[in-house]
Amino acid sequence: MLPMSTFTLFFLVLYAFFSLVTSAPAPLQRDVFVPPVLYPGKGTVWRHGERHNVTWDISNAPAHITNNLGVIVLCREHELLDYEHPLAQDFDILLGRYEIVVPKVPKGSNYRILVFGDSGNTGEAFTITK
Numbered sequence: 001m002l003p004m005s006t007f008t009l010f011f012l013v014l015y016a017f018f019s020l021v022t023s024a025p026a027p028l029q030r031d032v033f034v035p036p037v038l039y040p041g042k043g044t045v046w047r048h049g050e051r052h053n054v055t056w057d058i059s060n061a062p063a064h065i066t067n068n069l070g071v072i073v074l075c076r077e078h079e080l081l082d083y084e085h086p087l088a089q090d091f092d093i094l095l096g097r098y099e100i101v102v103p104k105v106p107k108g109s110n111y112r113i114l115v116f117g118d119s120g121n122t123g124e125a126f127t128i129t130k
């Protein structure tokens with residue numbers, strides 16, 4: 001299997017993201033894994049440079065998924081931040097957690113984490129500060 005290009009990835013993320021945001025009935029494919037983000041969430045405060053394990057629920061993972069390489073992208077409200085440099089990529093999405101370093105982004109309480117393999121799901125809004 002060839003690795004996805006950043007370009008392909010970008011449109012995949014956009015598709016995954018906007019199909020959630022618009023709540024339009026997304027065409028349901030077989031073997032699409034949409035892991036809900038468990039951490040960070042409501043009440044989480046991260047500081048620049050800290051290391052944290054982003055975690056997501058793998059209990060509904062299908063037995064066979066077409067792409068088990070995960071990507072973690074930071075979002076602010078419904079905007080993907082620096083998707084060309086995701087917080088993490090090329091890890092096994094079935095791990096259910098992955099350690100990231102909090103980037104130096106402006107202070108804000110409307111950040112979200114997007115984790116996706118074939119599709120994605122953003123977590124609850126949380127805060128990053130200095």
Ligand SMILES: *[C@@H]1O[C@H](CO)[C@@H](O)[C@H](O)[C@H]1NC(C)=O
Binds near residue numbers: 052053097099
């Ligand atoms: C993330 O989880 C791994 C495995 O449990 C652990 O070894 C590591 O210390 C954790 N990292 C942080 C920042 O808590």
